Structures are given as structure tokens and as C-alpha cells.
Amino acid sequence: MKEIRLATKILKTLVKDRIQYPDKLVVDTIGVIARCGILLILYGYVFKLNDGVINGTTFLFAVWSIFFYFSFSVLRLRDISGEIMRDIQTGNIEVLFSKPISYLSYRMWWQVGSGIYSFVIITIFATLALIFIMGLPSTMTMSIFIPTLILTFICGAILSLFLYSIVGLLSFWIEDINPVFWIVDKAVMILGGSYLPVALFPAFMFKIALWSPFGASQFVTHTVYETWQINWYQLVGIQLFWIVLLGLVVYFMFERAKQKVSVNGG
Amino acid sequence: MNSNSIIVSNLTKKFSFSVRNTSSGWLKNLFSPETKEIVAVNDISFSVKHGERIAFIGPNGAGKSTTIKMLTGILFPTSGKVNILGFDPTKDRKKLAYQIGTVFGQRSQLLPNLPLTDSLEFFGVMYDMPEKEIKKRIAELVELFDLDSFMTQPVRKLSLGQRMRAEVAASLIHKPKIILLDEPTIGLDVVAKKSLRDLLLKINKEENTTMFLTSHDVGDIESLCDRTIVINHGVVMRDLPTQDLAKTFVYEKYIDLVALSHFNNFPELPEGMSYSSRDKNKITVVVDINKMSVQESLKKLLDLFEVEDIDVYNADLETVIRHIYERDSTSN
Numbered sequence: 244m245k246e247i248r249l250a251t252k253i254l255k256t257l258v259k260d261r262i263q264y265p266d267k268l269v270v271d272t273i274g275v276i277a278r279c280g281i282l283l284i285l286y287g288y289v290f291k292l293n294d295g296v297i298n299g300t301t302f303l304f305a306v307w308s309i310f311f312y313f314s315f316s317v318l319r320l321r322d323i324s325g326e327i328m329r330d331i332q333t334g335n336i337e338v339l340f341s342k343p344i345s346y347l348s349y350r351m352w353w354q355v356g357s358g359i360y361s362f363v364i365i366t367i368f369a370t371l372a373l374i375f376i377m378g379l380p381s382t383m384t385m386s387i388f389i390p391t392l393i394l395t396f397i398c399g400a401i402l403s404l405f406l407y408s409i410v411g412l413l414s415f416w417i418e419d420i421n422p423v424f425w426i427v428d429k430a431v432m433i434l435g436g437s438y439l440p441v442a443l444f445p446a447f448m449f450k451i452a453l454w455s456p457f458g459a460s461q462f463v464t465h466t467v468y469e470t471w472q473i474n475w476y477q478l479v480g481i482q483l484f485w486i487v488l489l490g491l492v493v494y495f496m497f498e499r500a501k502q503k504v505s506v507n508g509g
Numbered sequence: 510m511n512s513n514s515i516i517v518s519n520l521t522k523k524f525s526f527s528v529r530n531t532s533s534g535w536l537k538n539l540f541s542p543e544t545k546e547i548v549a550v551n552d553i554s555f556s557v558k559h560g561e562r563i564a565f566i567g568p569n570g571a572g573k574s575t576t577i578k579m580l581t582g583i584l585f586p587t588s589g590k591v592n593i594l595g596f597d598p599t600k601d602r603k604k605l606a607y608q609i610g611t612v613f614g615q616r617s618q619l620l621p622n623l624p625l626t627d628s629l630e631f632f633g634v635m636y637d638m639p640e641k642e643i644k645k646r647i648a649e650l651v652e653l654f655d656l657d658s659f660m661t662q663p664v665r666k667l668s669l670g671q672r673m674r675a676e677v678a679a680s681l682i683h684k685p686k687i688i689l690l691d692e693p694t695i696g697l698d699v700v701a702k703k704s705l706r707d708l709l710l711k712i713n714k715e716e717n718t719t720m721f722l723t724s725h726d727v728g729d730i731e732s733l734c735d736r737t738i739v740i741n742h743g744v745v746m747r748d749l750p751t752q753d754l755a756k757t758f759v760y761e762k763y764i765d766l767v768a769l770s771h772f773n774n775f776p777e778l779p780e781g782m783s784y785s786s787r788d789k790n791k792i793t794v795v796v797d798i799n800k801m802s803v804q805e806s807l808k809k810l811l812d813l814f815e816v817e818d819i820d821v822y823n824a825d826l827e828t829v830i831r832h833i834y835e836r837d838s839t840s841n
Contacts, residue, residue: 245637252634260622338618340583342635343606502585 249344250352257356271317271361275369279313282438300442300468303380307467308440310373314366315396315463318358320403321431323350324424327411336504347497351404382469391475395462398482402460405489406431412493415500427457435461442468453478456485514687514719515557515580520589522550522575522743549575551743552589559686562713562720564734564751568834572743573723577691580721581611594686607636610680610718614692617672618679621665625656625675628664629682636683643682650678653715654708670701674708681712688712690722694729706732727827739833746833755829760799766792766810767818776813782806 261267283306290302297305327350330336339346382388410427413420432438434452441452441464452458462478465471471478527542550572557563567573578584580591582598582605591598596605619628626647633643651657654674659667667675673693680688690709694702710733712718724730730737730751737754739747747754763785766772771789778784781800785793792814796806803821810816824832 248637249634252631256620256623256627256631259627260620264622333616335616337578337581337583338611338613338616340602341581341606341609341611343603343637344635345603504584 246345246348249349253349253352254356254359257353258360261357261360268361268364272365275313275317275365279310279369282309286440298443300440301380303377304382304442304467305440306373306377307380307383308436308442308464310369311463311466312435312437312461314362314369315399315461316437317362317365318355318400320354320358320400321407321428322357323354323404324407324411324420326350326354327408328414328420331414340504347408347493351408354404355400380467382467382471385472387472387475388466391471391479392463392466395466395475395479395482398479398486399460399463401486402456402482402489403431405486405493406456406460408493409489409496412496412500415496415503430455430457431460434458436464437461441465454481456489459485512558513556514559514561514594515555515721516590516592517556517576517580518554518590518592520550520553520576520579520591521548521587522572522579522584523548523587548743550579550586553740553743553745554589555738555745555748557719557721560713560717560719561736562734563722564730564737565721565723565740566725566730566737566830567723567740567746571741573740574691575743576740577689577721577723581605581609581689607683608686610683610685610688612673612676612680612688612690612693614673614690614695617664617676619664619672619675622663624661625664625667626660628675628679632679632682638683646682646684650681653711654678668701670697670704673697673701673705677705677708681716681718684716685718687719687721690720690724692724692726693722694724694726702726702728709733727825727830730830731826739830741834755823755826760797761824761832762796762798762803762806763822763824764794764796764803764806764810765818765820765822766794766814766816767820768792769815769817772814778813779809782809 286305286309287302290297290305295301330339330350336346339349342349406427407424410420410424413423417423434448434455434457435441436444436452441449441458444452459478459482462482465478466475523546525544525546528545530537530543533543553572553576565573565576575584579586580593580598582602585599593605594608596608598605618632619625620631629647629650630643633646638646651660654677656675656678659671659675664672664675677688677690677693688709693709694705697705706729709720713720720733722729722733734751737747737749737751738745768790772787772792773789775784775787775792778794779801781797783795785795787793794806794810796803801809807819807821
């Protein structure tokens, strides 16, 4: 109960903070429009060259898949790695360790809170714009779509937080986690379908995207395809498997890390 | 009921880190590096009673902050035990956090972009206080710390003095039994320092909060603490009432001589006396009273100089503390 109350307070406080400083929303919006927009223009052109169909997928499905990736990325869950590294490097971790909270769960809720305002606003407006401009694929009007989208979204968020927390926790052992972060982040981007929609992947790449935690953290991009109706439970199952496994890794890493804390002046 | 808030027994903290051996190859340095060990805190023991105000002082690198971080459960001791209000900080960090407040002078715990009231409410929830109690406590702290004039300003727009008052208030939101302060007055001007010290004394008197503070500021020690523990090289060197600190270590007296007209020459002084400062208008002489009494030294000085005025006084606390540090450094 206490955890839920604190989590709610974190979310409310950070939303209030973001409302007071709307510049971050503007930056996030420009970022999504620029990155997502450029990719969609390029893909629109490529699909046109192929008579509108590539690998059995139409442009409409690709648009929504890429949009889901960018919408999810607005939450900035990946930034938890940098936050943990900064806490350790600046010594700010001592302030949080002296409070009656679980450091990691606090950091995770803080990360969600930091991005949720931009995420909600951008997702609502961009979804309406996409419906208006492109229309909805038939798969998104099925009754199963919304509940399974929410389920895989939550699982993806937890998985992303665990994945990037592991990278952040490495700061207890190595001074600069940026090279590791770069590798993991690029793996997530590629296997998650940010550069190329997963439906266009060659078979072996698709398997890697399906079975690796990097791709699994972005299964929200799979929800628009027709195959989702048949194998969503398998994909959510893969996500749950990685959540349990990475959750244990995070737990044991943090238990070891706590004993390695060292802050300037002690 | 145990009258001690804090009991520290044989506490030791060692830090080990790898060092690059230039004579070894990079592969050996990567996989089998040489390690060096530093003993930051070495077998210290002390206890603190409820409501006591303790200064925990020492030069840079003495082990003060390491100790305070072990008391709060941030750092794990290499050996030894800490008992705070019946809790072991290594096992009961979260439970202990409900009972203690911490102020780290060089770090902020407040939410920078939002008004102070948001930070206080935030910490109230963090300490699982009911909403009604949070509001009541905030009202108390606003009155006690005179926060009213800047409660609605974003924290980042506060002056350093205002921010430190706010930091201490935030640390007290849950009415902790002990407050641990790590250099709370660092960077503050004299007025802000006095104001903060007065507030801490008030909290100690009104809520019987035990205070444990580290500081390099002699004013903090003199005006706030009734007991001083001196630590150096990770070892407790002295543990005594603050008022005895100056008395115990004064083996030197200072004598100021003001010239009748001008001091023209500065003859060599007899053994037991030395110049602390000298110019044509005023001389300050340090007398080692183990070697020469004040009376004898005055006689000798009056034979040597023509003076208009004389002032004899003890070293101030800052000088005494410096002597302790220097003496401990040379004896180690």
C-alpha cells in the first residue's frame, strides 16, 4: 500500500513538474515528429516502389508499428541507466539510500513519471492524427487488440526498466557504462523495429527479435500485425520469461552493489 | 530503556581498489589487477545518549563521512557493529530511516523545479505519514523555520541559506529521533550560519532530537555541540565535552604586546617563548607553559620591550583543534 501511495505521489509530482515546464513536451514532440516522420516518408517511398507491399506487409501496418515504437520511446525508460550512473558518480545515491525506500523501485517509478506526461499527450494527439491521415488497420479494431496492447505495453515497460537498470547497475563495477549502454540501446532499437518494422525482418533476424530480451521489450510493435491475433500469448509469455529472469539478475546485482557503495568522503 | 541512541563498537571500514601496475602487461592489469587497501575507519567505539549534541570532527580524509554513512546504513562496515535505536543499519536500513533524518550539506534532496511545499509533502508520503499529519507537520516546520516567505518559490530560486533551512526542515518532516548532519553550514554566510545553528538548537530543545554532526566550522562545534569526538586517520583521538576541549589542550598561552611607540628590534626569545607575529606596533608571543610560567614570561618580555598594553589569552578553539590535528599527524 505504501509503495502504491509513493508511486502515485512520484507520478503526480513529476506530471506537475512537467506541466509547469512545458518545454520538455515541446522537445519530445519535435523529436518524435522529426524521427518518426522522416522514417515514414522514406518507408512510404520504398513501399510505393514495391507496389505497396513488402514481405506481405502493407505501408499501413508498417506506419502503425513504427509509431508504436516511437510512442513507447517517449517514456524514456532507457534513461534509467544514466540516472543510476549519475547517482553513483555524483554520490547522490547516499541521499536516496538514507530514505525508507527501495532505491531501484523508486528510480523506476521516477523514470516512468519523467516521461508519462509527454507520452500521454503525444500518443493521444499522434494517434488521432494517424487515424485521420492513414486510417486504422483491421487488426486494430478487433476486440482483443486493446487489452493485449495494454498487457504487452506494461510487460515491455517492466522489461525495459529491468534491462536498462542492469546496464545502470554496472556503474558499481565499471566507471563508464556508456559503451555497454550504446550496445544494448542499439540492440533494442534494431530488434525492436525502430529502423525497420519487424515484419520486414529476414527470418533469422525475426527469430532473434522474438527470443531476445531486446526485441521482447518492444513487442508493442508486433501488435498491429495479423500474426498477433494468433501468437500474442506466446509473445507475452516470452516477455514474462525475460521479466522473471532479468528481475532476478537485477535483484542479485543490486544486493551485491549495495555492499560496493562508496561515495566521495566515504 | 537504553539511554543510548547510538552505540558503535569496534567499527572498521576498509576500501580496496585496483591499481595499475606499469611493469605488468594490460592483460594482467585487466584480469588480475593489484589491489590497494585503505583503512578509512579503524576500530572505533563510542556511544551517544538520547538528546545529546555531538560534534564529530577531524581533518579531510579522517573518516568522518565514512562513519556517518555507516551509521545510516549507506555503507557496510568491514567489521564491527553499529546499533542505532536498537536497529542494525546494515540489516534494517529502511526501518532505521523512519527514525533518523540526514542532511548532507553538499547535496540537495529537494525537488528543484517545484515549490518547497511540494518537496515537504513528497517526503511526508515517502515516510508514510497520513495526509492530515503531513499538513500539520508542514505548518509546524514553516513556523519553526520561518519558511513562509519562500514556501511557494521553486527550490532552485532559493538562496543557499534559505535552501539549507529547507533541507533541514525536510529532514525533520517525520520527527526523527536522531538527525545526522554532514557539514550542514558549508558555504553559508555568517548570518545564515547563525540562523541555522539557532534552529538546530531549538529542535534539540523542543523535540529532544539527538544531533550528530560533522563540520570543519569551529562555530558549529562551539555553539551547537556539548560533546566533541575528534577522529583522525580513522581512529578516535579524543572524546570529551566541548567546553573541556580548549582547556585540556591549552599548553600554550598567547601574549599580545602593544608598543609604547615602536618596536625597533626583535631579539631572540628565551626557550619556551616564540614569536607568533611581529610588527612595529604589535607583537604576539606564544608561551609554552610546560617550559615557562606566564608570570616568568611576562617579566622577561617586559625586560625586552617597552609596552603600552598587554593581553594574555588562551588559544581559540580553532587553534586548539589545529594543534590536535597537527600533533596527531606527526605522531602517526
